[in-house]
Amino acid sequence: MPQNDFAFQGLGPDTLIKAIETLGIYPDSGLLALNSYENRVYQFSDDNRRRYVVKFYRPGRWSIEQIVEEHQFTLDLQAEEIPAVAPLQINGRTLHEFEGYHFCLFPSVGGRAFEPDDLDQLERLGRQIGRLHAVAQTASFNYRETISYNGFVTDSVVELRRSELIPDGLKTAFFAILEPLAERLAGTPLANFPVQRLHGDCHIGNILQWDDKLTFVDFDDCRMGPAVQDLWMMLNGSRAEQTVQLDALIEGYEEFCSFDKAQLLLIEPLRGFRIIQYMAWLSKRWQDSAFQRAFPWFAEERYWENQVLALKEQLAALDEEPLKLGF
Incomplete structure (x- = not known):
């Protein structure tokens, strides 16, 4: 477990890349940090030009069981064709671990923030x-x-x-x-x-x-x-x-x-x-x-x-x- 849960001190670029590669996915672009404060979230493309978003959970905030329930909820919605971004199931799992960090992978979804004007x-x-x-x-x-x-x-x-x-x-x-x-x-x-x-x-x-x-x-x-x-x-x-x-x-x-x-x-x-x-x-x-x-x-x-x-x-x-x- 990382020693500093607040600063993600152990989550450097090498760790990020190695974690993603354990899933058989190989980033071919830089990791673009997205707006996320509790967690660390990055967008990237792999060597097949597919775009992903990887999310590393803040250690100690949620239990593994709580994170899995979050994932299952989005999968339930997706199964009923409710437009919700759910994590990808890789090797039968949505939640993965590397060097004490838990993370998941999402498909990159385009769009802009909804701004209702009527x-x-x-x-x-x-x-x-x-x-x-x-x-x-x-x-x-x-x-x-x-x-x-x-x-x-x-x-x-x-x-x-x-x-x-x-x-x-x-x-x-x-x-x-x-x-x-x-x-x-x-x-x-x-x-x-x-x-x-x-x-x-x-x-x-x-x-x-x-x-x-x-x-x-x-x-x-x-x-x-x-x-x-x-x-x-x-x-x-x-x-x-x-x-x-x-x-x-x-x-x-x-x-x-x-x-x-x-x-x-x-x-x-x-x-x-x-x-x-x-x-x-x-x-x-x-x-x-x-x-x-x-x-x-x-x-x-x-x-x-x-x-x-x-x-x-x-x-x-x-x-x-x-x-x-x-x-």
């Missing part, structure tokens, strides 16, 4: 998520995590309490709003709703568009939770705008999968979960140079000033009536 596109996206969930509900995860208050909020507050990145002059104001928000979120009625397999990080950056085809990528954060988790991150703008967007998403979604409208009351609490967890995630990974290069603003005072305002706004949002469908 309600028809959101309805189309809703159909795709509905199709995904119809398959997701046919089985459960046994090892992947379930969305919970402790996992998203309690643990994150502990991490932020010990973080040295919050400026001293803002700590009092920051925790004066973080603590009451965390206390309010403790009352989130997650236990009142059934859970299912989820993409888990379903935002437009994880959906590729090629012509009229939408493809789901990056299931690294897949987990169990309420269905609305894979929908709310598509909403933005004013309350009125979000209501119209939600109508379009659910209208498409329900062509393939029924949706419990009572889950709409979870949208703002889940948004609060994510705001807090995201800050803690960056703090926890800050010693990884990849994070410092990608998120230099995280160590700036202005970022934390803005977070104080964001936390206040989110606490106020919890006092508003939940979004309702217009139809």
Whole structure:
């Protein structure tokens, strides 16, 4: 096992190439690093001009069983012709190991990040998520995590309490709003709703568009939770705008999968979960140079000033009536 789980110190170019070659695939191009912070992901072409993406998992983040469940989920989707990028099965396995690193190989899929600019596109996206969930509900995860208050909020507050990145002059104001928000979120009625397999990080950056085809990528954060988790991150703008967007998403979604409208009351609490967890995630990974290069603003005072305002706004949002469908 590598000695430094955060910096991938043992994962140099020679190790990368040797690992790939153990699968009988021989890179004939350079390894192009792709945007990935938790893991290390590279695109390359082999000596037959086939294009691949190789993903090396951050050691210690997920267990082997959890990674295999991620892979099986994408294979289940693929078997039902849901556009989702699944790892290749090589020698009967999707997960491989080399010198303590676990990795997998994907086909390289073209496309650009999906940018819905009208309600028809959101309805189309809703159909795709509905199709995904119809398959997701046919089985459960046994090892992947379930969305919970402790996992998203309690643990994150502990991490932020010990973080040295919050400026001293803002700590009092920051925790004066973080603590009451965390206390309010403790009352989130997650236990009142059934859970299912989820993409888990379903935002437009994880959906590729090629012509009229939408493809789901990056299931690294897949987990169990309420269905609305894979929908709310598509909403933005004013309350009125979000209501119209939600109508379009659910209208498409329900062509393939029924949706419990009572889950709409979870949208703002889940948004609060994510705001807090995201800050803690960056703090926890800050010693990884990849994070410092990608998120230099995280160590700036202005970022934390803005977070104080964001936390206040989110606490106020919890006092508003939940979004309702217009139809």
